Amino acid sequence: MVDRRTVLKSLFVASGIAALAPFFPLGKFLTPEAQASYPRQKVGNINDIPILGQLFVTYPKTGDPAKDNDPFRQFLIIRTGENEVKAYSRVCIHLWCLVDYQKDKDLIECPCHGSQYRKEDGYAVAGPAAKQPNRYLPILKVEIDSNGDIYAIGIEGEIGYGR
Amino acid sequence: MADEKKEAKSFLDKIVESYEWTIKRLERTILFGIRFVIPNKVVSPHGFLGMLTFITFIVLGVTGALLMFYYRPSLTGAYDSVKMINDEIDFGIVIRNIHYHASNLMIFLAIYHLFYQLFSSRYKIRNEIIWVTGVILGTLTIVEAYIGYDLIMNIRAVLAINIGAALTYSTPFIGPVIADIVIGTGFDDLILRIYTLHVLIFPMIMIILFTLHFPRNLVFDPGMVGIIIGALFITSALFPVPLGDKYTPDLPAQVTVPEWYINPLYALLRTELDKFVMGVLLPTLFIMMFMVVPFIDRSKSMKITERPLALGIGISGVLQSIVTTVWGFYVDPDPRKSYVERLAIDPYLFFGVLILINIVSFGGAYLYSKYSKKSPTPPRRTRSEPINISKETIEGIVYAMVITEFFVVGVSLYMYLLGNLTFGLIATGLSLIIFGFISYGIRLITTR
Known part of the structure; x- marks a missing residue:
């Protein structure tokens, strides 16, 4: 038989733990929800980029530099043809350093741990990113109008994780 | 009578009294739970x-x-x-x-x-x-x-x-x-x-x-x-310390090495193996290795040479820290090579070296403790001879150092006045070092 003292002691502990439970939802205070919307925005003009040149763009742009400078809003656009561009997230899918396109090597490279992606489809060909479960850089979906203006319309894949 | 007694108290007595009053009250606080020992x-x-x-x-x-x-x-x-x-x-x-x-x-x-x-x-x-x-x-x-x-x-x-x-x-x-x-x-x-x-x-x-x-x-x-x-x-x-380049979104990529205390982690990550294992798990295990020492080292002896496990952990800890830190620093400077060629660390070589360090450390510690047990007990460490300088000489040196310190402090203030912060700070540091030696000098005299 469990004696009365033990029962009361366990009840004391149980009620103490129960009293803590309402504090857990307060964790929401620590983790605000980010508003994610991807409007159609002009990010540049194709005629400003030389063939096999790159342009760094911010998307989605809010006008507030404190938000716009966020690495997760940084993309690079490579002009691959007369009227053709490739646009990827600059965040390496390995450890989130910022990649850029190296014209002489014809590769997108990460300066931290040396991951390499090919410009055609953002596929990681070498380095630690090639060992991640998703090996493609997220794509910035773009449209080019008759004036050569480049519009970003959305993101394919999850930034920092690939697609 | 009472008034006379009160008047008889000198100013100094009053200070001593209030000091004692304060100390008695401070004894009620947590401060006196700690004892500060100034070595003599x-x-x-x-x-x-x-x-x-x-x-x-x-x-x-x-x-x-x-x-x-x-x-x-x-x-x-x-x-x-x-x-x-x-x-x-x-x-x-x-x-x-x-x-x-x-x-x-x-x-x-x-x-x-x-x-x-x-x-x-x-x-x-x-x-x-x-x-x-x-x-x-x-x-x-x-x-x-x-x-x-x-x-x-x-x-x-x-x-x-x-x-x-x-x-x-x-x-x-x-x-x-x-x-x-x-x-x-x-x-x-x-x-x-x-x-x-x-x-x-x-x-x-x-x-x-x-x-x-x-x-x-x-x-x-x-x-x-x-x-x-x-x-x-x-x-x-x-x-x-340099400021570095300001982060702006359009800054091209550049190779940067972290601060030295992060370098072991950087070296681990550059082996290109799983990021969680390299960047989180192994460093945590390394820290845990130190944390558990008191609980796995059960030998009674206080002598490190008779405790092969602790000796092994110590030596392997020192060597692994040094090797991974230095390895993290090394980046092939050739700009013609791709980043991956410059940065990648061959995991077989890297972990081969680390495993070798562990074998040598733990094996060496074990062999050393075994060998040193067989050898006759080493002679007791002899007390170091007191420095053979006369009291007067030390006193003279202390006086000289005090004058030097005052001079250096003056130089320091003058340099700050001129706006030369580098020389001013060097002089400030120097005066503190001289102060340290004065403190030691006085201690040498008073303990004779």
Whole structure:
């Protein structure tokens, strides 16, 4: 038989733990929800980029530099043809350093741990990113109008994780 | 009669009385739970490395609080405010350099303290809790320093933040929760949050842990404190910390090596194996290896040579730390090669070396302890002879040093007046070092 003292002691502990439970939802205070919307925005003009040149763009742009400078809003656009561009997230899918396109090597490279992606489809060909479960850089979906203006319309894949 | 007695009391008596009154009341407070011991002899600083680490912590607190007057924790304002501290604020560059070098010194002293305590097996004398809190404090010190250099928001800081965030996310279960809390909705939230962690939450946790880490008797040696802080000031003057390039979204990629205390982790990540295992699990296991020492080293002996396990952990710890730190620094400078060729570390070579270090350390320690048991007991360490200089000579040297110190202090003030902060700070450091030696000189005389 469990004696009365033990029962009361366990009840004391149980009620103490129960009293803590309402504090857990307060964790929401620590983790605000980010508003994610991807409007159609002009990010540049194709005629400003030389063939096999790159342009760094911010998307989605809010006008507030404190938000716009966020690495997760940084993309690079490579002009691959007369009227053709490739646009990827600059965040390496390995450890989130910022990649850029190296014209002489014809590769997108990460300066931290040396991951390499090919410009055609953002596929990681070498380095630690090639060992991640998703090996493609997220794509910035773009449209080019008759004036050569480049519009970003959305993101394919999850930034920092690939697609 | 009573009035006469009151008048008979001199001014000095009143001071003594109020001093005693205050002491009696202070005895009721927690302050008197700690005993400060000022050594009456010239003793090796190895015995109070912890105190020196704490003094450095105080220096960091003071300089850090001063930096808070100007630093702006925001994605757009942080770098410019640090640049302003550096270039525009009077003595800003001095405060910032001291803060930076003090962080390096604190980490170095904490690691030195750990290995000295390990090799002298102090954890054996009911110091297990002090040992464990010490390992936690050392880890917190490194994390605190890492957050500190992130706050500058140069390109190196942003890459370090990104890597830290990605590694935190890669940790199962608890990682994403922590990362979401630290990052908030993005970098602008993140910078304010890591700032709060850096200036308030981490120091507060550390101060609370100090109560579980400090022994009852604290050795406070003014001489060594003067020498250490003086050396810190001179280092700060000679090696100013660069600002780095401001992070802007359109900055091209560049290779940056982290601070030296993060280098082992950088070397591990460059082996290109799983990021969680390399960046989180192995470093944690390395720290755990130290934490469990008091609980797995059950040998009765206090002599390190008779405790092969602790000796092995000590030697392998020192060697692995040095090798991984140096390896992390090395980046092939050839710009024609791709980043991956310059940065990749061959995992077979890297872990081959680490395994070899462990075999040599533990094997060597085992063989050494076995061999030294067979050998006859070594002769007892003879007490070092007192320095054979006459009291008068030492007294003369002390007088000379006091005059020199006053002169150097004068030079220092004059240099500040001229606006030459580098020479001013060197002279300030020098005067503190001379003060330290004066303290030792006087101690030598009074203990004869």
